Amino acid sequence: MFAAGIVFAVLVVAVLILGFFAARWRGGDLSQLHEWGLGGRQFGTLISWFLIGGDLYTAYTFIAVPALMFGAGAIAFFAVPYTIVAYPILYVVFPKMWRVAAKYGFVTGPEFVRGRYGNRWLALAVGVTGIIATMPYIALQLVGMQVVIGAFNLGIGFGGHLPLILAFLVLAAFTYTSGLRAPAMIAVVKDTLIYLTIIVAIIAIPSSLGGFGGVFAKIAHAKLLLPIPGPHTTGVYSGYATLALGSAMALFLYPHALTGILSARSSETVRKNAVILPAYSLMLGLITLLGAMAIAAGVAALPQFAAGFKTYGPSFAVPALLIHTLPGWFVGVAFAAIAIGALVPAAIMAIASANIFTRDIWKEFVAPGMSPSAESQIAKLFSIVMVIGALIFIFGLPQKYAIQLQLLGGMWMIQIFPSIVFSLFTRFYNGWALLVGWAVGIGLATHFALLNHLKGSIYPFHIGGVTFPCYIALATFVVNVLLATVLSPVFHAIKSDRTRDVTSSADYA
C-alpha cells in the first residue's frame, strides 16, 4: 500500500496544481460570467467530451453503482439503459438549447425559462430546484473520495479526514480563480486515468477468476438476473425500465450537465457528443461488473478488508477488489482516478450552482443593476459556499442524509423537464401553469418518497388490480405534465404571457 500511497498523492497533487494553471488556458476575461462560468463557450468536440463525460460519470457513480451490483445484483445494470437512452434525448433536445442560449447570452437553464415566459418566479423555482439537487450530489462526491482515502488509512495511515478536507479546500480555491477551465483541463487527465484503470481491470481481474464465465458462475441466480414478476404485477421489470427512463430524462437538466453543454463551441459540438459520449456508458457498464467481480473474488470474507466493509459497507467492494488483485503502484493510479473523478464534477457542480445563484437569484431579486464584473465576483464567492457547504454536509451530518437528499434530488429535477424541454418545442404552455405543475410534482414526489421512508425510489402504484412499481420521479412527472397542459389554456385565457417571450419562434425552427 505504500507505493500506492505515493503514486496516489503525486497524481492528486499534480492535478490540483493543474487547476490553477487552467486560468490562463485559452485566455479570457474571467471577470465576465460567461468566461468564468462557461469557459467562454469555446470548448471543441474533444474537450467537451472529456468535460461532459467527466461531469456525468462521477466518482460517486464509480463507487455506488458497482456497490449496488455487489449488494443487490442485476438491478444495478439499469445504469446501462439509463445512459443509453440519455443520448437520443441529448441529440434531439439540447443542440436547440445551446443555440437559444448562445444567441441571447443565457448562462443557465432558468435564465432561458425566464426569457421564454417572462416569469421570474418560474425561473426561480427551476433554479432553486437545481441548486438543492446539486448540493447533496457534491457531498456524495466526497464519499467517493472518502472511501479510497479510507482504504489508505486502514492500510498505511493517511492522516484521517485531513487529505480530503485539504483537497476540497484547494478545489474551492482553483474553482474561484480558474472557473470552468479548471475542471475542463483536469477532466482530460482524470478520464485518461479512468479509461486506463478500467481497461487494465477488465483484462487483469477476470483472468485470475476464471474469465467472465467464472465471474458470473459465482453470482447467485437470484442476483444474476431480474426476478420474474408474479401475477398481477409488473414487478421489478417496470421498476428497472422506469428508473432508467426517468433518470435519463433528468440527467441533462442538472445544472452541471447543462453547464457542460452550454460551454461547447457550437450546437454541432453538442450533436457530435451525443454520438461519442456513449463510450462512457460502455465504461460504466464494465465498472458495474467490478461489483460482480468483487463477489466472485470473495473480498467480503477476507480478514484484511473486514474493517473497510464495516466502515463503508458495499461501497468498499471496488477498492477492496482493486487492492486484492492489482499491483500496489497501479492501485495508486486507480485510486487517484477515483479521487480526481470526484474533483471534476464537484467543481462543475459548484460553478453551475454559482451561475444560477448569480443570474437567477442575486441579480434578479437582490441587485438588478449589477455590473458584469460584480456578477462574476458573486458567482466566484458562491462557488466557495457550495464546496464548503458540501464539506459541512458530509462531516457534520450522517451520510445517509446526503444519500436520501440525492434520491429526492433526482425526483425533483425531472419536474423542471416541462419548463426546459417542452419550452424548446412549443409555446403552448403558460409560465404559471408550469409553476403549478412543478409545485404539485415536487410535493407528490416528496410524499411518495416519504412513504418509502426515503429508502427506495420505486413505489408500487396500484392501478385497477394491477401493481405497477414505478420510479416515483416518472409517475409524478406525468401528473405535473397533465396539470400544466390542462391549466395552460386557462391561464392564457385569464392573461396570456406569450407577449413576454424575448425569444422568437424562428429560434426553435
Next chain:
Amino acid sequence: MPDDNTERKPRVSFWRILLVVPFVATLWVPFFNHAKPEIAGFPFFYWYQLLWVVLSAILIWIVWRVES
C-alpha cells in the same frame, strides 16, 4: 461570443425515427432478462445491454450524418 462558423440550422430528418429504437430495445425488460445465450461467459442480460450502448451510438451517428 463564440465563433459561429459551424453554426447553422440543422435539418430535422425523417431518420430521427431511428432514435426511438434504443428506448424500445433497452426498456422492454422481457426482451433481455435471460441467461442464455452466453457470449464469452457473459449472460445474455449483460452482453445484450452492453451491445446496445454501441448500437445506439451507431444509430445516433447515422442520424447525425444524414442531418449534417
